[in-house]
Amino acid sequence: MPLRIVMAKVGLDGHDRGVKVVARALRDAGFEVIYTGLRQTPEMVVDAAIQEDAQVIGLSLHSGAHMTLIPAVVDELKRKGAEDIMVFGGGIIPEEDIVELKRLGVAEIFPPGSGLQQIVDFLRERFPEEAAAPA
């Protein structure tokens, strides 16, 4: 059973090139990506991840609102008793904010320029069983 990842753009932010590139790379690595599209609220993303029984939520933010929206997803997961679902993401997020987000429970943030293989490897390391390289 492949690793399942819900990917979303939260908030008012139309920059979807990055999230689509990453989604395709994860597909090519053998993962199942459920892309929910633009303008998602934290509640929508968490509900989708629960309905889809995803192990991972991938968030993409370029709007500058990452310090409110990403922690809101983490909080919503806790509120729904689903904190076992891992949150990671990428987009325009400065280094000092990455440190703070990780302190709040976000697994990793991949800023612009991150290699796609780096993102795939990160998931393979976190989920050795579900995310093995295809034979």
Add this chain to the structure above:
Amino acid sequence: MPTADGHLARVLADFRAGKVRGLARAITLVERRDPLTRQLFEALGPPAKSPLVIGLTGSPGTGKSTLGDAIVALSRKAGLSVAVLAVDPNSPFTGGAVFGDRIRMQRHALDPGVYIRSMGARGHLGGLSVASREAVRLLAAYGFDLIILETVGVGQSELEVAGIADTTVVVMAPGLGDGVQMIKAGIMEIADIFVVNKADLPGYERTMQEIRSMQNMGPKLAWKPPIVATVAARGEGVAELKQAVERHQAHLAASGEGKERRRRRLEEEAADLVAEWSRVAARKLVQEDPKLRRRLENEQAPYGVAEAILKEQGARLVPGVSSKEKPK
């Protein structure tokens, strides 16, 4: 790692308590063909009521998800709870996939009466049929009034949808090359209703006309599949589609065909399970049993070994009763 029994108990408790997580995890069990599946169904027992299952199939981009969204909206107004199961193919090379069907259904995202699940068809596990049929059964047991099963009409999948749905809707659209040449073999047989979506675009009358002439060339049927024009993106024609579904349901009930279909479906399902169980177990046997391996090597043909496995190992092909080990 939790034990298998502990996991099943938790899934069942959540499922029975009406928690979405319980349902979602139960579907994952059937999706990954977990040996716990059988215990799961035996614990749940037969569903209290049987929901209506509508199948939506057709080429990519014809508007199946948008139409599904419009049907959900209409059904929610009528107070029905709805589950959508969107089945898409996985990449045959990597097994991965990007599922985008939810994008069209975002307005129902926070509605507790709507459940949406994306599922990979994963060809190598026997295709759409076994897992999605069981997922539909779980959705029924959870208590949904209506289940919409969306699948991309590639390969054999539309035939399999027809084996699961009560009413199969074949969705076409103008301008996608969905003309006569796209009306694939088998489609006329499985369609209970045709939808020509995107009726706001030029050419939709021609698509309808083409379907009609195909119908006139075929044999006279007790149920002549109606052709409904829709603009799913604006919800137009969806009430007409709903009426067509209701008429088809009435026909199934009055003619006895509904009962006949349900009987056939169970027969198919039993046969599919035999195939799946024995394939999984036999694969392991031929890899691990030195006697069988030697025999294959000597005979250079599969028939003797296949027969020997079925005759001699029959009972051990059933998951969970292997004498050597208990599946985890």
